[in-house]
Each structure stands twice: as structure tokens, then as C-alpha cells.
Amino acid sequence: NAGVTQTPKFRVLKTGQSMTLLCAQDMNHEYMYWYRQDPGMGLRLIHYSVGEGTTAKGEVPDGYNVSRLKKQNFLLGLESAAPSQTSVYFCASSPSGGLTYNEQFFGPGTRLTVL
């Protein structure tokens, strides 16, 4: 049981390039989330999904797109990377019911630098 995994762990992009971050979970969770973490800013929600085929905007969605084609995967895309998107990105998942349904399980993060 790997929990939540993220690919890649590190990436350096040039301004204007595109990339996709992959999140996978093997806990059969319904809900998945993408956060960004910047120094002194805590964790800010970018997009989230409440089930396969659904997505919704979080607090800071501009410049990002997401897709949830399979229940276990949640993809975060940057179409045209900007230096302001330099950050550490975390994926999380949570169950939709049961005693622990509010707990979010986080992946190890992806450190992205945009030059």
C-alpha cells in the first residue's frame, strides 16, 4: 500500500514550457486535491475533485488545469509556466465517508522551479 505518490519529485522548467504533474492513490479515495506550498503562505488549494470525471476550482486556480479521468489519478497541468508558479506542489486524497472522512492524506510533493 503506497498511499499517495507523486511524479516527478523535482522539475525545472523554462518560462512558457508546459508540464503535467501526476498524482496517484491506492486507497480507493473519492476526493483528491492539489495544493501549492510557498514560504510563509502555508498550503493553498489549487483544484480538487470529488470523484472520477469531476473537478472544481480552489483558492488559486489561475494558470493550472486538472483532470480526473480515473479514480486513482489526479493530474495537474501547467500550460505555459511562469516564474510565479515556482513552488512545492502537494497532492492529497481523502475518503468520502466513514470515521476518517475528513482526514487528508498527502503525497511527498513535487518541487517545481520555473526559470
Add this chain to the structure above:
Amino acid sequence: GENVEQHPSTLSVQEGDSAVIKCTYSDSASNYFPWYKQELGKGPQLIIDIRSNVGEKKDQRIAVTLNKTAKHFSLHITETQPEDSAVYFCAAKWAGAGSYQLTFGKGTKLSVIP
């Protein structure tokens, strides 16, 4: 929307002393308050949580207290150890059906000095 303020941003304590981190929230509808610990290079991990129907919850050396009237909650770590050094985040949400988003504080970097 919900707004969570967390203080202090950094905290240094001697090993064996206690550490207290405080958070306030704005939305009186919030009723679920978790605390996450993030070790260097890792993702946050839930360490304790509390719901608004209780005022205090303990788990070994950590405890969380909640003052619903004042809309603030605190994390207490007693007998601190070097392995407690990490960044701690508080969060708040309404734990009802159809509620998905956690609002996080900005974090407290705790350093335990041996």
C-alpha cells in the same frame, strides 16, 4: 470563506519544555479542526484533530484545546523531543456532507533544541 490565522510563525524550545501553537478561525460554521505535522522534505501528516462538540483532546504528549466561543484552538506539545522539530499546520472546515475544503494556517516552524 474561512480564514485561519496561526501564531507564532517560528518557535524554539529547549528539549523537555512545552510548546504551544495557537490558531483562530473566522467561520462560526467550522466544526472540524485538524493539526498536521510536516517534516523536512515530506508531505504533511495528520497528528490530531478535534470537533466542536469537545473542548479538549489528548494523545500521549500532544493535546488540542478548542474555544468555540472565541473561535480559537491550540496545539500543546509537552516534554518536547528533537523529533518534534517540524512545521505544524492548523486547519479548519465544516465537516458536513458536501464540504470538501480544508483551510490551512500559514504554519509554525518548531525547533527543539537538545
